Amino acid sequence: MTGMGAGLRRFLIGLPFVWLGVFFLLPLAIVAAISFAESADAIPPFKLDWTLANYRALCTGCLSVYTSSLALAALATVLCLLTGYPVAFAIARAPGVWRQLLLFLVMLPFWTSFLIRVYAWIAILQPSGLINRVLLASGLIEQPLPLLYNAFSVTLGLVYSYLPFMILPLYGSLSRLDESLIEAAADLGAPPRRVFLDVILPLSLPGVAAGCLLVFIPAIGEFVIPDLLGGPGTLMVGKMLWQEFFDNVDWPAAAAIAMALVVLLTLPLLVAQRFLEREDPA
Amino acid sequence: MALLQIIGASKRFGAVTAVDRVSLSIERGEFFALLGPSGCGKTTLLRLIAGFETPNEGRIVIDGADVTAVPPYARPVNMMFQSYALFPHLDVAGNIAFGLKQEGMARPRRAARVEEMLALVQMTGFAKRRPHELSGGQKQRVALARALAKMPKLLLLDEPLAALDRKLREETRLELTGIQERVGTTFLVVTHDQEEALGLASRIAVMNRGQLVQIGTPADIYERPGSRLVADFVGAVNLFDGTLVAGVDRLALQVAGIEAPLPLLASRDVAVGSAAALAVRPEKMRLSSARPEGFALPVTIVSVGYQGGHSTVHLTTTSGRSLRAHLPSEASLGLARGTTVWVSWSPPDAVVLTE
């Protein structure tokens, strides 16, 4: 803005910069430092040192947890994409008035307690829960299906929770699609299937990428869902970190787990930054 | 002392020079117009005066004070924006009072001034309305009232008639000139519409490619254009390019495709042998079926365009040159395509152009 004082500018940049520097970057640096510390019987429960013991423990015991977290997050992302795309597509093509309402309805669950909604799935998936009772009553199965406390329930929980984060960027991309491009394709002889594959899908890729990043990255470190809906076979990184910290009171181990996770996420994070910056019509 | 003096102002954006060493003087109480095609730099010049841009070179002096480095909120200049820029979160009164509030004017005086302004633009009673409830013409009046509320020394108007339909344009033009006379403020209008400029202003400056090309009264600009550019941009014109030759007892213009040289009344220093152009306005052209006395050209009628009060007749010479004549519609009755007629004009009605 013409003549905007240097003081005002410094304040507008400085205030959030300093706050985030102190309360986001600095803590991460401290986590890095603690990951080299030694667990101790003290308050706080560690002794500052420089040891790689925590990382060694990680490599020997826990790598599989990282891979299974990555796998579950990836699976959830793909399923979110497959479920979310048709919904986003349908909303984008709905008449104007309906669109706002539908978007509002997509966001509404997000605004209500996440914890309680995940908990509700227990009631649905458990052996005496809704799904099994319906299936048993209709005679389709004889024994209740094991739908809970396994990879199925965790994946379902992940897809359920992160679906709005996939739908919104997809909707953003699809709604910006120029109608006349579709008409031009049809005019040039493309049937609906090809219009979708050759025009709509490629043009919606920015939304697809944004949605996948917004689901995949946080899902890897998710805690609540594997804790409430998961079983012994579905240990994810987030839950492992929580256990080390709260149950074992081994802060350095938790810190090492966190650092490994941060390193794992660095590449996707950089991709996300490059990408989400470009999406913003600056 | 002139109210506004622009002294050698230039403004560059990267490799583009938007305003190129422009010098201009505007007197108190004038209704001045900056006229030019899109991209000529008139809007940039306006923004330099308002203070939204700073010139790379030159100075801007308002009422004797050098304001070149002064920010827009401290200049005694106010602007009526092309898009009106009314604050949507304030009502009409709030919009008009905005500048007064910034000055620190006391509430009762503010309210009185707002009522005064509303009366001036004939919008009394609209004080509590919101911008989104107003029509385009109403929004413009509010924008004008807001810009005049602080009684600035200079009011800038950015394409004020551009968004209006023809009828509204006429009415608004009258109102603007009326208001300016009543209030006495110096107005500076920027426009690409020559009709707008000719109708509103007491003096016009024509700009092209960042430079001032000609300054004068509307009559000066129209009747005595100084260059091909001005002649062509302001109103329609018939241009004959050629070389100056010595005629019978005066200079004449030898034009390709026309046997006899066109006689001139040379009003400037022109040398035999140099290139020049003759500009004749369409309404100065006279058509007759019989060959008139003096100089005349044989032409064929291509089309007759009826436009209500007058008609535009398109003609072509024997060598294929296109000409245009404006005639009162009664005079154009009976003129048919393909008819051969004679076109002529009196020498004082033609202007010699060397640029």
Next chain:
Amino acid sequence: MIARRGGGLFRLSALFFGFAFLYLPIALLVLYSFNGSRLVTVWGGFSIRWYGALIDNEKYRDAALTSLEIAVMAATIALVLGTCAGFAMNRFRRFRGRLVFGFMLMAPLVVPEVILGLSLLLLFVAAQSWIGWPASRGIVTVTIAHATFAACFVAVLVRAQLTVFDRVLEEAALDLGARPLAVFWRVTLPGISPALVSGWLLAFTLSLDDLVVASFVSGPSATTLPMAVYSSVRIGVTPEINALATVFLGIVFVMVALAGWLMARQERRRLATATVTA
């Protein structure tokens, strides 16, 4: 139009199944909040006893008040921080550290909550030993943590709103004698008010709903509602939770509908005042 006509059935069923999936748990929660019986497997008739139990439950009541207190404070701080940051990113194209700034604004949006929680806790512990503050963890530390990540969400909303804000309004204000600070306060902020309102509401909801970060950085004195719910859930089925969820749903629905209506009204006004220039 081909895509509209032909795929109609597909699109309708996509919407139907999609929304059914999203709302199934919610529908169940609401339904069972009125279930007279304790168990989900048995329908014991319509009853509002669990709402009564909820109100009587001191643990939840205290936790709810704590959560509300934190959410209001965190949302307000997040609003200030996020507005400054969003404005800075939108208006200041070049400044030292812009890349880092952008990263710090984006990362908390996607980084797993366990990392946010752990890192902030370690910060508070370290700070306590270095400078003696915070003496104990509780409401203040949770507020700071929530404000930190919520600010990033607010910044996204503010940035988006700024891109559709007509800057000529700022020029008009400058022209009329307002200094840059007055322009920001009297013209720009009112102009982006939809983002400010929805930003505050979003920050409020995020704070109210957070379990993981609060668990890490809170202390014995401050139990938030999600923390209370979580500890109940670990123990077993507690029907009051269904009632709680339904109450939550109702409140949020009203608040968000209100905000949405206000924003739509503002948007209509903005579009009506914006004139298309040739």
